[in-house]
Amino acid sequence: MGDVKAVLFDLGDTLIRTADVAEILRRILSLYGVERPLPEIKEARREAELELSLEDYRLPYMEFWTEWNLRILKRLRIDADLRWLSREIVKVWWDNADVELYPDVAETLNHLRGRGLKLGVVTNGFKDDVDEVLRRVGLEGAFDVTVGVDAVGKPKPHKEIFLYAVERLGILPQEALFVGDSLEMDYFGALGAGLKALLIDRKGKIREKDIRKIKSLLEVVRYV
Template identity: 25%
Template sequence: MIRAILFDLDGTLLDRRQSLEQFICEQYNRFSSHLMSIEKSEYCSRFLELDNNGYTWKDKVYATLLSEYNITTLTQEQLLHDYITNFQHHCIPFKNTHELLQQLKQRNIKIGIITNGFTEFQMSNLRALHIHTYTNTILVSEAEGIKKPHPEIFERALQRLDVKAEECLYVGDHPENDVLGSEQVGILGVWKKDSFWGNFKHSRIVDDLLEVLSFLEVEIKTQ
C-alpha cells in the first residue's frame, strides 16, 4: 500500500520556466537604465538560453550576459543578488499542484520534497508557493550535504517519513536525478513529463499532476 509520495520541486511542482520568464522580464525593468542598449526581448531570451533549464549556475549566466553585451555599470553580484532576493515573488505552481496535495492530505498520504539547490533559496520558493504547509519532510541538497541522484538522499527521506521504499512514489521531471535515482533504492518513480528531456520512456508518466492519483489507486488495488 502506498503511504507516501515524494516530489521534486523545480519543473515538477514549481513551473520554473514560466516563473523564470516572468522574473527575468521584471529584472530587466528594474535595471533598465543600465540595459537600454539591449532589447528587452533579446535580454530575456538570452538569459533563458544560458540558464539551460536551471543547470547553469546563475553567476556564470550573468557573467556571460555582462560580457556579451559589454555591460560595465552592473556587476554579476548585483544581478545574482536580485535573482536570489526576487525570484520567489514570481513563483508559479503547475496546474493542479494544490489540488493534488490537498487530496493526498485527505487520504492521509505522507508528503515529502527532495530538491537539489541552496537551502534558503529553495525554502523561500516553497513558502511562496505555500507548498511547505502540506509536507511532512523537506530535504534540500545543500542542507543534506548530498544531492540527487545519490541514493542516500532518497533513503533519508524514507527514514524521515517512516515508510518502506515499496510504499512510496517519487514524482519528478528529471529522468536520471528523479525517476531513475529514486528507483535505485526501490521507490516507484513517476516521470512528470517535460519536453526539455525529450521522449523519455517509462511505465509511469504524467502530464497533469492529478494523474498521479491514478498510480496511487492502481498500487492500492494491486495489494
C-alpha cells in the same frame, strides 16, 4: 503499489511552474538598467551550468547563488559591481518569477492526505527557496518533509537526497513513491535509490517505453 506509505514530489514543473530562468534574469537585469537579449542570457546560463560541481552544492545558500550569478554576469560582460548585482538578483528573484501552482496540485494532495499518506518535496533547489515558493503558492506546512539539495550536498539523481527524505519520514525506500518531470533526475534517480517512481509528462513529450507516466497529478491516486 499498495505498500506505499508516502508520496514525494519534485517541485519545479511538477507542483509549480515559473517563467523561464533566463527570462527571469532578463527582467531583473532590466530593473537594474542592464539590457541583454534573451538568447545571450540563455547561452551564458548554459555555459555557467556546465561549470557546476558537487563542491558548489556544499556552499551556503547566499554564497552559492552569488557565485552562480557571477559566472553568468561575467559572461554577459556587464559593467557594474558584479558581486553586488549578483546578491541583488538573489534578493528579488522570486518577485520576478511568476510562480504558479499547477491546478491539479491541491486536489491531489487532499486525496493523498485523506488516504493517510505522508507527503514530501525533494528538489535540487535550496531549502530556503523551497520554503519561500511553498509560502507564495499557499502550501506552507502542507508537507511532512521538504528536502533541498543543501540537506546532503548532492542533487538528484544522486541517491543520497532521496534516501535522506525517506529516512526523515521513518519509512523504507520501497515504501515511497516519487513523482517528478525529469526522466533522468526524478524517475531514474528515484528508482536507483530504491523508491517507486512516476513520471509526470503533462505535454506528452516523453517517448520512452516501459516508463510509468501520467499527464495529471490527479492520476497519482491510482498508484497508491
